[in-house]
Amino acid sequence: RKEVEQDPGPFNVPEGATVAFNCTYSNSASQSFFWYRQDCRKEPKLLMSVYSSGNEDGRFTAQLNRASQYISLLIRDSKLSDSATYLCVVNIGEVTDKLIFGTGTRLQVFP
Amino acid sequence: ETGVTQSPTHLIKTRGQQVTLRCSSQSGHNTVSWYQQALGQGPQFIFQYYREEENGRGNFPPRFSGLQFPNYSSELNVNALELDDSALYLCASSFHETQYFGPGTRLLVL
16 A cells, blocks of 8 residues: 555646545654645645644645545635646654655646 | 755666766755655655765665765765666755755656
């Protein structure tokens, strides 16, 4: 079983749509959680951290359920510029940071 | 931009050769992590350096080695290259928890 599992997609949605991505992780001792965004042939960039209480940044909302070992990302009012791969990331390090990445979920927003 | 730079941007090598990739971390960041990203996959953790010492390692063989210098820049060395080493190699620098990635080096092994 992979340490971090995501649906690879692609998710093809029209502009203005709401889309949700899910992710599960296997290491119950995981310390912290993130969503990164990666554009084609570019490096990953931090989109947002994920907290147990849930957090929102504009059109993006992230949720963490530690009991179910489940992370989600909701994008409202999708824009063409949201088209990218979204990587679910879990930090399993105790003393040092050790980031484990999912394979990513591809999103394509069309006009 | 993150302020993390990597060189070279692209590289072509043949099987059995050795390669050195370089990373300059963002100013003030004392930790550098290296990742390998194969096509269609997420980045895989290779190792991390903190204040010039290896500080954690992923599931990569010893022919993957690294260095960190006093200015916190870093090198990744890969010996005895194999075809499967073809990938995007990313470095990320951090001070606390958040890691900032460089643009990567694309390595092709023929």
